[in-house]
Amino acid sequence: MIDPNEFVVSEKNGCLSLEKYTGTKENVEIPDGIAVIGREAFCGCESVRSVTFPKSVKTISREAFKGLINLESVVFSEGLEKIENQAFRGCKNLKEAILPDSLKVMEFAAFYDCENLEKIRFGKKLKSMEATVLNGNKGIQRLVIPATIQKIDDYSIDCIKGIKSLTFEGKLKNKKIYIISCPNLSEITFAEEVENIKGISVVACPLVKEVTVGNKVYKVIEKSRPGVGSLADPDQEEQPATVVDMSTPVEFSFNEEMELFVCEYKGLMFSIDHEPDEKECNKVRILAENYISHLNEIVKFMLPDLKEIYGNVTAKTAISKLGRPVIEFMSGRVVYLEQTFDGDHIFEFEFMGDEFEDLENFSIDG
Numbered sequence: 007m008i009d010p011n012e013f014v015v016s017e018k019n020g021c022l023s024l025e026k027y028t029g030t031k032e033n034v035e036i037p038d039g040i041a042v043i044g045r046e047a048f049c050g051c052e053s054v055r056s057v058t059f060p061k062s063v064k065t066i067s068r069e070a071f072k073g074l075i076n077l078e079s080v081v082f083s084e085g086l087e088k089i090e091n092q093a094f095r096g097c098k099n100l101k102e103a104i105l106p107d108s109l110k111v112m113e114f115a116a117f118y119d120c121e122n123l124e125k126i127r128f129g130k131k132l133k134s135m136e137a138t139v140l141n142g143n144k145g146i147q148r149l150v151i152p153a154t155i156q157k158i159d160d161y162s163i164d165c166i167k168g169i170k171s172l173t174f175e176g177k178l179k180n181k182k183i184y185i186i187s188c189p190n191l192s193e194i195t196f197a198e199e200v201e202n203i204k205g206i207s208v209v210a211c212p213l214v215k216e217v218t219v220g221n222k223v224y225k226v227i228e229k230s231r232p233g234v235g236s237l238a239d240p241d242q243e244e245q246p247a248t249v250v251d252m253s254t255p256v257e258f259s260f261n262e263e264m265e266l267f268v269c270e271y272k273g274l275m276f277s278i279d280h281e282p283d284e285k286e287c288n289k290v291r292i293l294a295e296n297y298i299s300h301l302n303e304i305v306k307f308m309l310p311d312l313k314e315i316y317g318n319v320t321a322k323t324a325i326s327k328l329g330r331p332v333i334e335f336m337s338g339r340v341v342y343l344e345q346t347f348d349g350d351h352i353f354e355f356e357f358m359g360d361e362f363e364d365l366e367n368f369s370i371d372g
Contacts, residue, residue: 061085
């Protein structure tokens with residue numbers, strides 16, 4: 007039975023949704039029959055120390071438990087399928103997250119800034135790990151990404167401050183894998199071979215000297231400062247690595263005309279629609295290095311369309327006339343507002359990932 011003095015419930019599409027918890031209990035048991043925990047349903051409920059979910063709960067909506075600093079225990083039940091953005095963000099005293107096998111989707115920053123989380127167990131149906139799920143965590147010392155997870159976001163392993171050991175049990179489908187700002191991490195193991203070794207980047211993890219991939223041990227090529235770089239194949243002569251310099255400041259300011267936050271970094275412009283955090287500043291650094299190193303490939307992608315309009319354009323000419331790009335990195339667009347082919351058109355293209363290897367939809371508008 008649902009107590010109306012504790013639970014504000016509505017019915018949506020035939021399912022019961024918990025809109026707000028109004029009780030004062032420390033140990034909360036969600037009533038059976040509720041399918042959705044609504045957005046910010048427990049916002050401000052500082053008395054809550056533990057929550058137990060029934061099997062009926064399918065979705066925990068975004069920010070449902072955000073900022074509950076006294077929450078120490080959450081008991082999930084089989085039946086849960088989705089945890090939305092930032093659902094448990096800032097639950098600083100949460101100790102454990104044993105996710106059920108029924109869970110299919112865990113969105114961005116679900117356990118962001120749960121700094122004392124000591125253990126997380128991923129369910130068998132979870133196929134991907136989104137960005138900054140564990141950002142800010144200090145409690146987890148050993149993290150195992152199970153074989154059932156086939157893809158991780160570029161910033162899944164970012165700012166997990168307490169982690170010492172990281173293991174990937176399966177073969178990921180990622181083209182790029184970034185392991186960023188984990189100051190205590192010293193051991194990285196991929197149980198299976200990785201298709202693209204060059205796609206593994208270890209950034210601002212000063213204790214990582216080598217990475218085990220299958221039966222091989224790869225050294226981390228160091229440049230600029232210890233623990234920053236890419237992997238060197240032990241069977242091949244070492245080549246200089248493209249390294250992300252994390253020491254150069256990335257400073258955004260609000261541009262009133264564009265109504266965006268913008269910054270100039272390494273001769274490139276970056277824009278974003280909100281004030282960026284350190285994770286997003288790290289992304290700027292990585293994108294800048296990759297754009298510069300892939301510029302010839304980017305121009306090659308544009309050339310057929312440029313030639314169609316401007317005649318026999320060479321790659322060298324294109325590079326000189328494109329001008330400074332504006333990289334809208336959250337939407338995956340690169341826009342050329344300063345091109346000097348003419349004064350009438352704006353060039354732009356879309357990119358996937360951070361490596362500028364997957365380019366789409368080049369257009370010349372005006």
